[in-house]
Amino acid sequence: KAGVTQTPRYLIKTRGQQVTLSCSPISGHRSVSWYQQTPGQGLQFLFEYFSETQRNKGNFPGRFSGRQFSNSRSEMNVSTLELGDSALYLCASSLQGADVETQYFGPGTRLLVL
Amino acid sequence: AQTVTQSQPEMSVQEAETVTLSCTYDTSESDYYLFWYKQPPSRQMILVIRQEAYKQQNATENRFSVNFQKAAKSFSLKISDSQLGDAAMYFCAYRSAYTGNQFYFGTGTSLTVIP
Numbered sequence: 001k002a003g004v005t006q007t008p009r010y011l012i013k014t015r016g017q018q019v020t021l022s023c024s025p026i027s028g029h030r031s032v033s034w035y036q037q038t039p040g041q042g043l044q045f046l047f048e049y050f051s052e053t054q055r056n057k058g059n060f061p062g063r064f065s066g067r068q069f070s071n072s073r074s075e076m077n078v079s080t081l082e083l084g085d086s087a088l089y090l091c092a093s094s095l096q097g098a099d100v101e102t103q104y105f106g107p108g109t110r111l112l113v114l
Numbered sequence: 115a116q117t118v119t120q121s122q123p124e125m126s127v128q129e130a131e132t133v134t135l136s137c138t139y140d141t142s143e144s145d146y147y148l149f150w151y152k153q154p155p156s157r158q159m160i161l162v163i164r165q166e167a168y169k170q171q172n173a174t175e176n177r178f179s180v181n182f183q184k185a186a187k188s189f190s191l192k193i194s195d196s197q198l199g200d201a202a203m204y205f206c207a208y209r210s211a212y213t214g215n216q217f218y219f220g221t222g223t224s225l226t227v228i229p
Contacts, residue, residue: 003158031215043205043219056214090159097215099147105159 002027004093004106012112018079021109023091025072029104031055031097032074034066037088037108046089049074050097078111086113116141116208120220127196128228134181135191135223137206145211148182148189153222154202162204165189167211193225201227 005024013019025032033056034046045058049068066076072093078085088110092103117140127133139148150162165173165182172180177194193200206220 033215033217035217035219042221043207043217045216045218048215050215056216058216088157092159094215099209099211099215102161102164103215103217104161105151107156107158 004091004104006089006091006106006109008109009107010110010112012114013081014114015081015083017081018077019081019111021076021078021089021091021111023074023076023093023106025074025091025093026104029093029095030072031094031101032068032072033092033097033103034074034076035090035092036060037090038086043090046076048097055097081113083113086111116143116146116210116218118206118208118218118220120204120206120223122223123221124224124226126226126228127193127200129196129198131196132192132194133196133225135193135204135206135225137189137191137220139187139189139206139208139218141187141208141210143210143212147209147211148180149207149209149217150178150180150189150191151205151207151219152200152202153205154199159205163191196227198227198229201225 033048048056068074088108090108092105094101148165203222208218
């Protein structure tokens, strides 16, 4: 089975722009979670989607949003980019998002905001 | 919110030796799950080992084992017979059994393996 894939792998944007990141989960996985990883804050949970619905949300401003499609692929959008949004964005997938399941992470998208 | 603390930003170990990475967490919940993830320089996070809080027996996976002390809220990872491929950033993570699929991660420990 193919693993979790994320596109693009690298992205450079300027302040004020918006960006969309994509995540394709492992085939059959319906839960997709997003995390922001920075040297200062470590890994922080953004949100989780399951069956096209946001099921959990972390403590991030409304500029961060996401969605999930019927094929379980997920996108994350950040509007009005700030310098502090520079980070590695990881997505993870699991079958149902249940506690007994393993989450599988993608390689991440590295976003640089100038 | 739950917090996870890894007090060792960096650790090193000689090849074939044993190393222990520390993790403590703060929670008022009784049921939860703990994980150790490995993130090699290629950046893909990989699950190393998991522990269910209701299980008293410490989890083991080949050369990796944990020391889970629920009362002390401690969850350390022991790597035996360290190999060069074990060099990576190691993250301790917490998942509640009540609040859904949301993980809380520590800040990580960078492990260097010395040949």
